[in-house]
Every structure is written in C-alpha cells, then in structure tokens.
Amino acid sequence: MNYIFHLTGFYDKIQEDNRLNPTHISLYLALFQFWNLNRFRNPISISRNEMMKLSKISAFGTYHKCIKELQEFGYIEYIPSFNPYKGSLVNLFSFDNSEAIQNLNMKRIKKQTASEQVANRMRIKIDTGSEQALIPSINSTNSLNNKQLKDNDHSRIFDEENLLLKKKNRSIEIPPNISEVEMYFLEKDSTKFEAERFFNHYESNGWLVGGKSKMKNWEAAARNWLLNTKKFNNTSNSSSFANGVELKPNHLNATTNKSYRDEL
Incomplete structure (x- = not known):
C-alpha cells in the first residue's frame, strides 16, 4: 500500500465531505500513523489516551464522538473493547485505489465471518500479552519506545564503564x-x-x-x-x-x- 497515494485519496475524499471538521481529520491522521507503524496491517490496537494525546483532543466526549462518526461516515471500522487493560481495534480502509476496489475492501471487512473476527482478536491478545498491562495497549509505538529506552540504558552503562576504566588507567599510568x-x-x-x-x-x-x-x-x-x-x-x-x-x-x-x- 502506497501511503502517499492513500493520503492523496483521503484528502480528495474529505474535500467533498462537509460533515468533517478539523478534529475528525486530526484523529484520522493519528489512526493513520498507528496503521503506518503496523505496516498497514488491519486491525490495529489503540488506546484512548494515546490517540487523544497524538490528535490533540482534550475532551473524552469529543474523542468518542469523532471516532464513532468516522465509522459512520465510512472512513474506519471501530471495535471498542470496553476493557481498560485491552486496546480497542480499528480497521482502516485504503483510499489509493479506485472507488470500486475501495467499496470491495469495505464489504470484505464487514462480511468477515465470526471465526475470522475471533482469530483477529486472539492475534491481538497474543501480541499484547495475557497478563494485565501497565498501559492500555501494547503496539508498535510502545515497542519502539521500549527499544529506545533499552538503547539509552545500554549507552549509559557503556559510558559508566568507560569512566571507571579511564579512572583505573589513570591510577596505573x-x-x-x-x-x-x-x-x-x-x-x-x-x-x-x-x-x-x-x-x-x-x-x-x-x-x-x-x-x-x-x-x-x-x-x-x-x-x-x-x-x-x-x-x-x-x-x-x-x-x-x-x-x-x-x-x-x-x-x-x-x-x-x-x-x-x-x-x-
């Protein structure tokens, strides 16, 4: 999936859609960023706090209203989890193809069998872990942040070891x-x-x-x-x-x- 063509198609679509306001667009772009980090695989796992922080939405009511309307207007499919320790699921539709293919993708997602939906939820559950999480959801963004923290810790330990080695060498010179x-x-x-x-x-x-x-x-x-x-x-x-x-x-x-x- 070409994300440039997708964003071009998205802006072409919202240009004629008078139902959307800047808050809808900001929230969709936040969802798109998570989709991008997940290599454009559906569904993605999200948490309310992360999405509100990324889209700069400060009110809970505004967030829930916008994400439900994005689903009603045909931009996403929203599957809430109603569990504070488990992320909600979102399917995003591709806008880089013709309208016919786009409608086909929407129908394919809507016509998923019950077994396929359970399999998707089980895959997300395995990825996020079966134990209670310290944060609402574990996804690509959290994994990248954890990796960066680990790299910083390794760098700090390496610097401390170098300082001790320099001090030791100074004593025996x-x-x-x-x-x-x-x-x-x-x-x-x-x-x-x-x-x-x-x-x-x-x-x-x-x-x-x-x-x-x-x-x-x-x-x-x-x-x-x-x-x-x-x-x-x-x-x-x-x-x-x-x-x-x-x-x-x-x-x-x-x-x-x-x-x-x-x-x-």
Missing part, C-alpha cells in the same frame, strides 16, 4: 603527570610542595619502589609517602619539645666552668 600528582595531594589535604617532592624523588630513581621494583600504582605510593611524612613530622616535634618547652641540642650548651685549656 607510570609516570603520572605532575598536575595529577598535585591534584591528588591537595585532595589528601597536603600541599603542592609535598607533591613536587614526591614527584622529583621518584622521577630521579626511575619510578622504582625501594630502588628495585617498578612502581605499579603511584597513588598507593603517594599514600605511603604522606603516612611517612606525618610520622616523621610527629617524631621531630616530640624530640624538639617537652611539656611545651623547646629543648636545645646538648652539643650547643655551654657551661660557665668550662676550661678552655683542655684539649679538644
């Missing part, structure tokens, strides 16, 4: 950049000066741990460096002060009774 080292030391409440001391020390020995083993993780070495620095500072402070009083080195203390005649 030897030698690191001096700016990365400075930033890491600042995050640990240290100073840029201490970061430069760390960087210059390991840069001079080829980034070896203990002068022997090649460093695998500079962040771990930086943490050990900071621990040793704090330990050294605490030891120095405890030897220079006692009870809050600064102690002078013994070799600098001079006594008044020292004899300068003694040999050194």
